[in-house]
Amino acid sequence: MTATASAHPVVPSLFVSHGAPLFAVDAGETGPALTRWGQALRAQFPGLRGVVVMSPHWMARGVRVTTGALPATWHDFGGFPSALYELQYPAPGAPALAQEVLDLLAAAGVAAQGDAQRPFDHGAWVPLMHLFPQADVPVVQVALPVGWGAREVFALGQALAPLRRDGVLVLGTGSMTHNLGEFFGGAREAAPYVVEFSRWVENAVASNDREALLDWRSRAPHAHRAHPTDDHFLPLFFTLGAAGWGGDTAPGVDWISREVMYGMLAMDAFAVAGA
Numbered sequence: 001m002t003a004t005a006s007a008h009p010v011v012p013s014l015f016v017s018h019g020a021p022l023f024a025v026d027a028g029e030t031g032p033a034l035t036r037w038g039q040a041l042r043a044q045f046p047g048l049r050g051v052v053v054m055s056p057h058w059m060a061r062g063v064r065v066t067t068g069a070l071p072a073t074w075h076d077f078g079g080f081p082s083a084l085y086e087l088q089y090p091a092p093g094a095p096a097l098a099q100e101v102l103d104l105l106a107a108a109g110v111a112a113q114g115d116a117q118r119p120f121d122h123g124a125w126v127p128l129m130h131l132f133p134q135a136d137v138p139v140v141q142v143a144l145p146v147g148w149g150a151r152e153v154f155a156l157g158q159a160l161a162p163l164r165r166d167g168v169l170v171l172g173t174g175s176m177t178h179n180l181g182e183f184f185g186g187a188r189e190a191a192p193y194v195v196e197f198s199r200w201v202e203n204a205v206a207s208n209d210r211e212a213l214l215d216w217r218s219r220a221p222h223a224h225r226a227h228p229t230d231d232h233f234l235p236l237f238f239t240l241g242a243a244g245w246g247g248d249t250a251p252g253v254d255w256i257s258r259e260v261m262y263g264m265l266a267m268d269a270f271a272v273a274g275a
Helices: 030-044 095-107 122-131 150-159 161-166 180-185 192-206 210-214 235-243
Strands: 013-017 050-060 063-066 112-115 139-145 168-174 252-257 269-273
Touching: 013 030, 013 235, 030 122, 030 252, 030 269, 050 063, 050 095, 050 122, 050 235, 063 095, 095 112, 095 139, 095 150, 095 161, 122 139, 122 168, 139 150, 150 161, 150 210, 150 235, 161 168, 161 235, 168 235, 192 210, 192 252, 192 269, 210 235, 235 269
Parallel strands: 013 168, 050 139, 050 168, 063 112
Antiparallel strands: 013 269, 063 139, 252 269
């Protein structure tokens, strides 16, 4: 992991596939890879101030931002082993950082409201358990607005890019592929469409092909099978927008995981070291 050359290093932005809730206890290869990446980030940025995260498991009508001082851990799923419901991720909130988020959004012309009661959903706390197991990095969560597409979410990330120059990790969590209708098929090998879609996305990110990726529904192979709905893919654009990706200069990209779980859940994670 490398920062951009600057007198004040810029924190990379990060996309993480959080897969199924079982990822909390069945970490595969991706969980340890995220832990190593988080350790390297803390070593490079010992003054890391916080995380601003978008998860598809908080969808709201309009932009919402958590402002609570200690959001609860929400087990927003059912039918899983009891051990999952005993897990807690007691990371502090960051009311001051939340206000910075609200101010940046207002400056960009984005209407947003604070929410002091919202807990952390599993799309946020499960990957954060692997990234920062000690739960000592303050966290602010931003809702995914209902009805927004890739371009709007990308612009939302762009509005928050200045945070990265001030010691804040901007994190989008979702899933590189997310067809839950195939979840219980029992497959052990990665389905070919999962690999083809994931590597198309990786190539588009690596080649800085902004228009192709923003038009992923029409251009990516197997897009509708990989994502019957958009919600788990859209946080990827939050990450890319915050990174300053897609401009004249291609930023450095660090692909952290290409693992596929259960044959159909691509667990890709990558960091973008933009300016």
